[in-house]
Amino acid sequence: MQDPIGIPTCFSSSEKLSDDQAAVTRSGQSVFMTVYRTKIADQCRLITITWCKNLLLHGLSVSVEGPEGESQYTCKVELKPWYFWRKQGSKRFIVDGKAVDIFWDLKAAKFNGETEPNSEYYVAVVCDEEVVLLIGDLKKDAYKKTGCRPALIDPILVSKKEHIFGKKKYSTRVKFLEKGRFHEISIERKNSSGGGNMSNGNSSIGVEPEMEIKIDGLLVIHVKHLQWKFRGNESIYVNKMRVEVYWDVHDWLFSPGLRHALFIFKPILSSISLSSLSSSSSPPLFSLTSTPLSSQTESSGSLEGLNASGSSDFCLFLYAWKLE
Structure with missing residues (x-):
């Protein structure tokens, strides 16, 4: 799930993008x-x-x-x-x-x-x-x-990479399909009452970190005991389109200072979901199931924008930077 950041700086006059x-x-x-x-x-x-x-x-x-x-x-x-x-x-x-x-x-x-x-x-x-x-x-x-x-x-849309900042809540807008509509993605870190205890300074006795991911205001992923599940993946459905979601929030929990978590959203398109998307006018449908962890975050495909497995070329890489 690691992805090179490759962040250019607005102040740089160099012709080379900064990887710093x-x-x-x-x-x-x-x-x-x-x-x-x-x-x-x-x-x-x-x-x-x-x-x-x-x-x-x-x-x-x-x-x-x-x-x-x-x-x-x-x-x-x-x-x-x-x-x-x-x-x-x-x-x-x-x-x-x-x-x-x-x-x-x-x-x-x-x-x-x-x-x-x-x-x-x-x-x-x-x-x-x-x-x-x-x-x-x-x-x-x-x-x-x-x-x-x-x-x-x-042209084929391959990926989007966005860097956003926040203390507890992070939000962005994205199209999972080039000709689709925008969806609102919200990620929030929370603390819940529990018996957990972490040795570092980020959690105390009786408090356990949790994470919620919402799309268009509806809860699609809720991760409890985040200190044990800081890396993982789920499969969700947005307008009957399957989207694989991967997360790595290790540095949020265990590294001090300005650190980022990485979220990857990968649409998986099939002929059934494509026909449903083109004909459906109903409100967004969300569901949550488990799916094996996949490493298919690289882009490779045909000129039609789909590869042989039915997976879209597109990936959203979201870097959520923790502000103290």
């Missing part, structure tokens, strides 16, 4: 990373869109995977309040001899307090006169600005 865990400890910084797979320069490559936010600015980074995944071509934008010209622009770099252009328009972007904008923006990646990736709602403006046609192959 200390970067995330900067006051108030949140990070949201989205990874897509698409065809660029005659090869299937990963594109990573990273948004970071701290007390001073918003930052945007667009990285394209280099040859054999060894290096990256990166475009960084710092949205400082006094740098209005940086909120719209373009940048070009060469990938295997072919030009790749990044276009962005964030002049009127609405963030609504979140790290990633909600509306009134676009970010487009262009290669071979095709828009190979386009995010945001201003799609007509993007096509007009780039003067290019949509790519014949749609």
Whole structure:
């Protein structure tokens, strides 16, 4: 379940993304990373869109995977309040001899307090006169600005990685399907009365830690005796779609200072669940069952977005940082 953090810092002027865990400890910084797979320069490559936010600015980074995944071509934008010209622009770099252009328009972007904008923006990646990736709602403006046609192959959403901070409660919004609706995920650490006793300073006699995970306000996972079950997994159902949930909260309980827990949400799609999703208009259905621990957190699949096992390419990696 361990996943490299790879946290870029909004303050860095370097073209290389920082892997230093200390970067995330900067006051108030949140990070949201989205990874897509698409065809660029005659090869299937990963594109990573990273948004970071701290007390001073918003930052945007667009990285394209280099040859054999060894290096990256990166475009960084710092949205400082006094740098209005940086909120719209373009940048070009060469990938295997072919030009790749990044276009962005964030002049009127609405963030609504979140790290990633909600509306009134676009970010487009262009290669071979095709828009190979386009995010945001201003799609007509993007096509007009780039003067290019949509790519014949749609990009595949591979993963999202989000870093959030809190003392007891952590929440985020996510789409388990690219064309699905947003779901509200809430994770909360609690203490309950019991006979447990832990040797470190995080729990006392008569108090046992618990954890609750809610989706759209409904409890889907309740872990009691968290000090013994700090790593585990469950299978839940969201709108009849199975979602594997993995957690590792060891550092919450046993490590002092600013430490993070890792949660992974992995949709498992079948032909039955896909037909149910397309035809169902009923309220969300949740249920809870046990399932063997799986290590299928890597992305591999067809251009349709599903692999042979029926598992979606998509994974949500949620890093929940504990503030004292």
